[in-house]
Amino acid sequence: MQKNEKIEQPYKKARPSTRDAILDAAETLMAQHGYHAVSLREIARASGANLGSVTYHFGAKENLLAEIYERHTRPMNLRRMELLREAGRINDQEDRLLAVIRSFVLPAFSSQSDVAGGGARFTRVRAILSMEGNEAAQRIIAASFDDTSHAFVDAIAGCIPGADRNAIVWRCHFLLGALYYTLVNGDRIDRLTGGASSGEDHELAIDQLVHATAASLRDLSGSGDGRTST
Amino acid sequence: MQKNEKIEQPYKKARPSTRDAILDAAETLMAQHGYHAVSLREIARASGANLGSVTYHFGAKENLLAEIYERHTRPMNLRRMELLREAGRINDQEDRLLAVIRSFVLPAFSSQSDVAGGGARFTRVRAILSMEGNEAAQRIIAASFDDTSHAFVDAIAGCIPGADRNAIVWRCHFLLGALYYTLVNGDRIDRLTGGASSGEDHELAIDQLVHATAASLRDLSGSGDGRTST
């Protein structure tokens, strides 16, 4: 939970950790309660910092958000593109499709590629913010994620001969919505299955997301001008 | 300030309209900005009521939410069950599956069954609240929607011979997440398709949701003890 795993400049220790402590606390709290529901005072308290320090380091509350995105977006997208390249080497179209989808979903759950060790935590923040309609988050997301999304749509198009590209976009959009919803409201699975299945089981969630999406995409095969397109 | 232009009922009926005006304003604003981002003062201003009147009629802000749910939940679920019964009369399994899914999705978009004329608006409120983790909303949702969800899972199971019930729950869960996400972040479709397709087109959104979900469910056929279940 300290700042040891930071890829800081080898010299210049200069970071007194206050800044990072605030950032970590903000991310943790916002992943749990969203943006508006968390106060700067809570963040200051949780990080052991003074309220004034928060505005000194970050200015407005919104900038805290921007920083959280900053430190997660690039590693996550790099990991996605890396997995996507690996998936591209698979010859069988069906296997490749599954691997492509998986390379999009996995980094959203996994913590391996993350700065402060929390892929799922960061994805929860994004999920909540996407619904809160936070303008700052909207801008950052559009700028940092849209090109990655395009790459995935392209890779998927390569696995589904003759599929309408717009329809693929819709299906990928549904995947993201399902992913977000599951990460935040996973307990609903437990309730509706009477405890037989759990939404907190990330392995299972990934598997379900991948196979459900693959099936919805396969359905588009050869529907270039099909009934549901455009 | 200037509350003279209030539209009174011609008859002086028991409803002083202030209460309903507040409720309407609250629903409209919360559908746009969520719960925490909307202040009681904004609601009071938009409805032409005094701030004190808001707390007089509803007490806490949370109760406003409860009332909004109150007046929409039952009509929407009634409409869903009505459409579900109609769908149940279809003999062909594939056609019935599409109709069943449609009967779940349509009332979430349509305004026909709604009190204040806004099925999509109410669904947006639910979507945002589901992510904000609002506790009051959670309780109401669990109480009012879970049984409807069970009915749909059952109806779907009747269309997919041998499918694992838990897997169906996962797929229906994904449908709800995709629906919510589309209703709030539909502009993403416009961006990623370069304007060729629009997320604001509800007819199209419904069609895409229904067919994508149907495909993901068909995929479960005969996988009662399949690889992705439990």
Place this chain on the structure above:
DNA sequence: GTCTATAGCGTGATAGAC
């Protein structure tokens, strides 16, 4: 450069005058 203390104004909630 970093942090603390404090003051401005907006917000939810309450008590009590009309």
Place this chain on the structure above:
DNA sequence: GTCTATCACGCTATAGAC
């Protein structure tokens, strides 16, 4: 039923201590 006054707490900005 309606409205005003008031309170505690929220975000933000800034002055001044280390």
